[in-house]
Amino acid sequence: MAFEEKQAWALAVIAVVGYAVYLLIVLNGADGRPLTEAPYVGAMLWTIGGGIVAGIVAGIWFGIAARNDGLQSDERDREISRFGDHVGQSFVVIGGVSAMVLAMVEAPYFWIANVLYLSFVLSAVLGSLTRIAAYRRGLQ
Amino acid sequence: MxxxxxxxxxxxxxFAHGEMKQADxxxxxxxxxxxxxxxxxxKYSPSLEVAFKIARVFHVSLEEVFQYPEEEDA
Structure with missing residues (x-):
């Protein structure tokens, strides 16, 4: 498996696990109250920060594991990475537009923050899955 | 895709070049x-640059390495 493909798997797993942890913390924190009253800022910041750190650690780990493999990325990896970013970016746009609409209707901050967070997660997951599919099935 | x-x-x-390994x-x-x-x-079409480099390693022309079928008119 290519170094960059391992990275794509790691990012997809980190994004899903991080969001699952966030949801568990927020849902437990609601404790019967409406979701908008649940404390979410700390959990969101910690899971986003944790995800970034985990991504960096995974990159270092795979880099060390593949240190004797010679070249670790080339033109195909760069093309696949761009393709994945292009696909994943659509969710960032959808999230931005959704957040804008929520702000216009004066929705609670909770929903604005959460729709943005969800769009980042979906962007990371979809982008990573696209990269994995390109590695597995080919990129023309 | x-x-x-x-x-x-x-x-x-x-194989014709001394069973050259993929890694080499x-x-x-x-x-x-x-x-x-x-x-x-x-599964991947390389850039022209890489295609030429591959042909050069084997000392053959590009078309001896890569082939593209003629388009059939409908």
């Missing part, structure tokens, strides 16, 4: 072994 119509003779050329050819043209495998299997 539809498979490429471009076919190649890299595998045959490798990959190193010679400056790509990863995984990319060379993808090219050989027709």
């Amino acid at each position: 539809k498979p490429t119509k471009v076919t190649n003779s890299i595998r045959a050329l490798r 050819l990959a190193k010679a043209v400056g790509v990863t072994r995984q990319t060379l495998i993808a090219i050989e299997q027709g």
Whole structure:
């Protein structure tokens, strides 16, 4: 498996696990109250920060594991990475537009923050899955 | 993603050149072994630069390495 493909798997797993942890913390924190009253800022910041750190650690780990493999990325990896970013970016746009609409209707901050967070997660997951599919099935 | 119509003779050329290993050819043209495998299997069409480098390693013309079928008129 290519170094960059391992990275794509790691990012997809980190994004899903991080969001699952966030949801568990927020849902437990609601404790019967409406979701908008649940404390979410700390959990969101910690899971986003944790995800970034985990991504960096995974990159270092795979880099060390593949240190004797010679070249670790080339033109195909760069093309696949761009393709994945292009696909994943659509969710960032959808999230931005959704957040804008929520702000216009004066929705609670909770929903604005959460729709943005969800769009980042979906962007990371979809982008990573696209990269994995390109590695597995080919990129023309 | 539809498979490429471009076919190649890299595998045959490798064997004709002293059973050259994929890793050695990959190193010679400056790509990863995984990319060379993808090219050989027709899962990735390389850049012209890499295509020329592969042909140069085997001392053959580009069309002896890569082939593209004639388009049939409908």
